Amino acid sequence: MEPIVLRYTVDGDNFVSAGEASTDMKRSLKRLGADAELIRRAAICMYEGEINMVIHGGGGEAVVTFDGSALDILLVDHGKGIPNIEDAMREGFSTATQEVRDIGFGAGMGLPNMKRYADELILESEVGVGTTVKMRLVG
């Protein structure tokens, strides 16, 4: 099939709307008849990524491309960046504030969860410039 491209702007100042892009992506993939397990994994990856963008990245852009079997998620923010990617990938490592912990996140599981459910995860970050996350999931 012709690849479907979904584009979202993630508001960095709004904990309430965090997850709107993930919700829309999930509903769109369902409508397109994507594999249920692929949808589940994609929803987890996108939602954790979106929360990260709100918590750490000051918002940003998300682009999801689906060709009928493979799904690519690109998340770009222009936030403070990650000083040590190895630390950030370690389960339990977190720099989140109490406010973030109060909404049920910030326990240092975002990136490890994304790695767990994506087939491929590439993380590029520069302090003071921002972070780019690329995930590929194959149905």
Place this chain on the structure above:
Amino acid sequence: MKLSMVRDILGASVLAGETMLESEIKSACGSDLMSDVLAFVKEQGVLLTGLCNPQVVRTAEMMDIICVVFVRGKTPDERIIALARESGIAVMACPLTLYEACGRLYSAGLGRA
């Protein structure tokens, strides 16, 4: 187990999804950490939590959970209930602790092999 039975066992009030009470669920999970729900939950029908914010409903939708039960007397605000209605998720609230609410449902056979 039907959602109506979940309501009765927990002595819960139904705040959204009144028409879903005949829906059948096979298991449940209890957590205040949404990342744990995303990491470890699979094919769960009900999420019990003491956390009370819109991200609980969003997490439930991501995981195909059809009912959220707020425990410890937490009362979700209109914004949370409206989001749940839009997402097709039932919402209940009960005064029990997370431990007791999970224990009651488990004792009644929910999620037991």
